[in-house]
Amino acid sequence: MNNNNNPFNIDYDVKKVIDESSRSENQMKELLTNNTVQDENEWYVLFENGTLVKKGRSSTPTSDYLIGKKFKNINDYYGS
Numbered sequence: 001m002n003n004n005n006n007p008f009n010i011d012y013d014v015k016k017v018i019d020e021s022s023r024s025e026n027q028m029k030e031l032l033t034n035n036t037v038q039d040e041n042e043w044y045v046l047f048e049n050g051t052l053v054k055k056g057r058s059s060t061p062t063s064d065y066l067i068g069k070k071f072k073n074i075n076d077y078y079g080s
Contacts, residue, residue: 006052008039014052020045021056028057029078042071 006014020028036048042060045053058077060069 007044013050015050017052019054032078040073045074
């Protein structure tokens with residue numbers, strides 16, 4: 001069943017929602033090390049374990065879109 005907290009058009013249950021800005025960089029690196037990204041867009045990352053992360057630090061500034069830059073995936077941002 002598609003969970004209402006899931007912003008992706010996939011049938012995947014979201015078990016936990018966190019804000020990237022409320023976590024340290026080390027906590028985010030640990031999350032990336034221990035979990036696989038299921039899906040990602042400019043604003044959210046959904047992990048295989050059901051954790052949905054609202055992007056903060058790794059989100060793309062609007063000004064970057066105006067000059068043609070696309071979003072950088074979270075693994076690239078944290079160097080994973």
